[in-house]
Amino acid sequence: MADKELDAGKRRFLIAATSVAGGVAAGATAVPFVGSMLPSERAKAAGAPVEADISNLAPGELMRVEWRGKPVWIVRRTKEMLELVKESDPKVADPTSQRNPDYTPPYARNEFRSIKPEYLVVVGICTHLGCSPVDKFKAEPEPFAPDWKGGFYCPCHGSLFDLAGRVYKNKPAPDNLPVPPHTFLSDNKILIGEDQKGA
Secondary structure (H helix, E strand, O other): OHHHHHHHHHHHHHHHHHHHHHHHHHHHHHHHHHHHHOOOHHHHHHHOOEEEEOOOOOOOOEEEEEEOOEEEEEEEOOHHHHHHHHHOHHHEOOOOOOOOHHHOOHHHOOOOOOOOOOEEEEEOOOOOOOOOOEEEOOOOOEOOEOOOOOEEEEOOOOEEEOOOOOEEOOOOOOOOOOOOOEEEEEOOEEEEOOOOOOO
């Protein structure tokens, strides 16, 4: 009888010890697995806002920065360029960027598609098939558009955008170039990827 009680006691101890060891092993296995599902530091950095110093950006020039793996263009427009934007109003498909609200934050749904008319901030990817348009800021006729006044041209399929990134009517691109969330930290610094609401 005593031997049976001793065997039952050993059995309970071994079951308890095995259960504890199994629980520890399961926990040790789960920690790296759960950790692997969290974004890496590199992934966090890729989605982080980007600060652009525009202090050396001269009127009529474009600078490129990268945000979330996409090219972002910042153009410092001259008074003449802003006048050309006004002239292209009747030629563009969506003058005040109302058609696709996801592509233009509320503070940029205006004629110049900007917080400050002087500065245009757009993602340099054509809304047709994701090609990258080229900048052509000279107001002169081009073979692809005799009445061209300058802006962006996508040579892949012929989409034309004005100096506010607005697509011309009857072109392959369905929407204007996207305006990323952004805000001015100062007169010389723009934060791309975050706006006044912290979005």
